[in-house]
Amino acid sequence: MGNFTCFFILHFLLILVIIQHVQPSTSLPLSTNSRWIVDEKGRRVKLACVNWASHLEPMVAEGLSKRPMDAVAEQIVSMGFNCVRFTWPLFLITNDSLGSLTVRRSFQRLGLLEPIAGIQANNPSVIDATLIEAFQAVVSSLGRNNVMVILDNHLSRPGWCCGYSDGDGFFGDPNFNPDLWITGLTRMATLFNGVTNVVAMSLRNELRGPKQNINDWYRYMQKGAEAVHLANPNILIILSGLSFDRDLSFIRTRRLTLTFGQKLVFELHWYGFTDGNAWVTNNPNKMCGKTTDYTMKTSGFLVDAGYPLLVSEFGIDIRGTNVNDNRYLNCFLGMVAELDLDWAVWTLVGSYYLREGTAGFNEYYGILDWNWIDIRNSSFLDRISALQSPFRGPGLSETKLHKVIFHPSTGLCILRTPSANLLSLGPCSDSEPWNYSPRKTLELKGANLCLQSDGSGTTAMLGTVCSRSNSKWETVSESLMHLSSKLGNGTTVILGSGYRALAFALSSSFSPFPSKSPDGSRPISSSLSCSSFRYQAGY
Ligand SMILES: *[C@@H]1O[C@H](CO)[C@@H](O)[C@H](O)[C@H]1NC(C)=O
Ligand SMILES: *[C@@H]1O[C@H](CO)[C@@H](O)[C@H](O)[C@H]1NC(C)=O
Ligand SMILES: *[C@@H]1O[C@H](CO)[C@@H](O)[C@H](O)[C@H]1NC(C)=O
Secondary structure: OOOEEEEOOOEOEEEEEOOOOOOOOOOOOOEEEOOEEEOOOOOEOOOEEEEEOOOOOOOOOOOOOOOOHHHHHHHHHHOOOOEEEEEEEHHHHHOHHHHOOEHHHHHHHOOOOHHHHHHHHHOHHHOOOEHHHHHHHHHHHHHHOOOEEEEEEEEOOOOOOOOOOOOOOOOOOOOOOHHHHHHHHHHHHHHOOOOOOEEEEEOOOOOOOOOOOHHHHHHHHHHHHHHHHHHOOOOEEEEEOHHHHOEOHHHHOOOOOOOOOOOEEEEEEOOHHHHOOHHHHOOHHHHHHHHHHHHHHHHHHHHHOOOOEEEEEOOOOOOOOOHHHHHHHHHHHHHHHHHOOEEEEOOOOOEEEEEOOEEEEEOOOOOEOOOOOOEOOHHHHHHHHHHHOOOOOOOOOHHHOEEEEEEOOOOEEEEEOOOOOOEEEEOHHHOOOEEEOOOOEEEEOOOOEEEEEOOOOOOEEEEOOOOOHHHEOEEEOOOOOEEEEEOOOOOEEEOOEOOOOOOOEOOOOOOOOOOOOOOOOEEOOHHHOHHHOOOOOOO
């Protein structure tokens, strides 16, 4: 591959998108059309969800002591999400002595007095409601704000989830009686039959543990799916895989047999800590290649097999201080962008009433801050915002289909600056169409310009002479996220990392962008210079 005179530790991702300037309103219920979730008119609906927990010991939606539920729902919308994965414990609905507890009593029995005062102040209408009524009230509040809801059976016994052998992980575990589970699913599906914003139920979170096996998975998942569909034929049915929702590989050889169609969705979880600390101890490129490969084999393949795939949990320590998380996220966002998956980020929750014995637990994976008012870190929202819109799918005009160059570290795309043929980062919706040609040039369609490294290999820019080697870009490295180009003298330069289709993406610990220019865009040309090059461990 020649000498590497310099590494640009950038990754960009070239993906197909149709820029939709107007998001049409969704007509429910939802169904599936091959790998897409679609509305009643057959148009793609991309689920861009936040997880909102209501499955811990109090069995009350978190945060109600801090903020009125309508205000939370409005903020969910203002942050660009269209959906909530709302978690519930099985025993809430199968054990009448729990379901009929009032919110006040539920906190009292746990010795938690502060949330009582907080809920009295912020959500007085539910303080003496039963736990089930309070759960319904939150769903209604989301409905008033046009937020779709996935009801997620997170576990059986209320509390923090999930341990490998916590007795709550697989059918037949002490706390996981399959018949009781079917009863609970049926009751929940019935309770929300006719509530239009409840669009889906995920039947069980993160199956796992010593008892997990494929035969029981089919046996009970089919039963559960049929029971839910019978009780509520409108909703999508979401099934999780084995090994903490990391493995659905068995679907490849053995399909489910269901009596109904066009309602089945699979789900997947993927965190940085899924692989322990491996993003820190290994070459991040190798890790990205390896874990993406694994994920494609165990669940990503489903989209090609004609099933929608929802990444129902992913997330990072939003303070940006966890290197393992940061490296994982660049890779993760690349894959989610390329496959244009539906997703739910963990988590909305800024703090829990009680988690693992700690009252007022501060959730650093939470989009909201401890007080449930401030946004913990807006740069995280910026990074996922481009992924909140569908890139392609039924109902989106094929003629507008084109490529953009997505930059996972910022969530922005490469744009041409209006004044000169320079490059900058800006909103993906402002991107002109790019084309990756058979002769391996990256061209701005219609503009007669292509991306090239300058003769010295220190700068990337747009040029009109696209026939030379410095305009040819090829994918290299294990992650397939680096683009390389050859200089006139045969030296190879690398533009990026982090892309899977055809592009580049940026590593998190590297922030090469100078401060904002007057028009708000950040010049990228200088950032592509070798002088700002930093060698990263493992690259
Ligand atoms: C219902 O929950 C209560 C309180 O946790 C418990 O004491 C009781 O045994 C449960 N009942 C059933 C039938 O599981
Ligand atoms: C927000 O995230 C960015 C990127 O990870 C990080 O550099 C910054 O320090 C974070 N800010 C806060 C307030 O956590
Ligand atoms: C090729 O050109 C680049 C940029 O001028 C320089 O850094 C590199 O050393 C040259 N390589 C060879 C083999 O001459």
